Amino acid sequence: MHTKTLTEYLASIPRRPYLSDEQIIKSAFERNQLRLTEALLDFQLQYAGYHHQFYGEFFVYGILHEESVHLPTLDVDFDDENPKNILYTCMDCRPSEMRALNEKGVFYRDYTPIAESFTKYLEQRAFRWKLSQRTQWEAVNLAEHVQDAIKEEQPGKLEEFIVAEVSDRYAKVYQPNQDLVIKSMPEQITAWKAAGTRQQLFYFEL
Structure with missing residues (x-):
């Protein structure tokens, strides 16, 4: 469930065409011998294609992309250095700006967990956006x-x-x-x- 503020925020930002075919998504995970969890699939279907800019750099949400700048096409980019907590790149952005989710949907920035879910992260962005409308x-x-x-x-x-x-x-x-x-x-x-x-x-x- 989204708050009213998040719903308004998402309506205010652009969304590019995004990959929503579940079979293609599942096949990409299977090809890499990865488990597609409900949290990861939900993220792809709910938020892929949305994006924001930071200092002129684009951050395009999604694990799989049909077209991307920094990520492989129609494939999963992941970090399995810790096999018990694999991190899945969830934004097409510069590699130095690493953004990822683990299988439970916890959102990471630069290998540090910063939000219990991507929805919570977006709620925080939406909160700041709403405040900025006033002053x-x-x-x-x-x-x-x-x-x-x-x-x-x-x-x-x-x-x-x-x-x-x-x-x-x-x-x-x-x-x-x-x-x-x-x-x-x-x-x-x-x-x-x-x-x-x-x-x-x-x-x-x-």
Whole structure:
């Protein structure tokens, strides 16, 4: 199930022709002696063909592509260095920008899991997109001691501000007020505020 925001977001972005023939998809996996899981097939059917741009680079969603720039045509690109957690490339983009799913559908960026599913990842993109419709945002440079304080306070003072539909075990998103958003991940904490505003978080001015 998609939130209303994600449904609106998907309707706003282009979708290229995509491969939806399940037999062709299954054959590609069998040819590589790989198991096509429900999560991987669901991703291909739901999201293949959608794409976004980042600094002018295209990221085209899909495991199999009839036409692609960086991936093999009608074949599966995968990393089986860890046979117990094979990663399947899920975007046609520069190899240095690795994006992948494991068989359970967990979404990886640069070999690090960042969302429990691709849908959750898109919910996070849609959340940011919806916010940007209202106002301009600017990144907040959080000093290390501020990040440490947020980690300490997170289970208590921040929990009431969690945005549940875009949070999971890999990332928690908080919105203390309409002009401040905080994203907490194990490796870092990032924040954004409405451009030109002054924000207070605990005893820190942002």
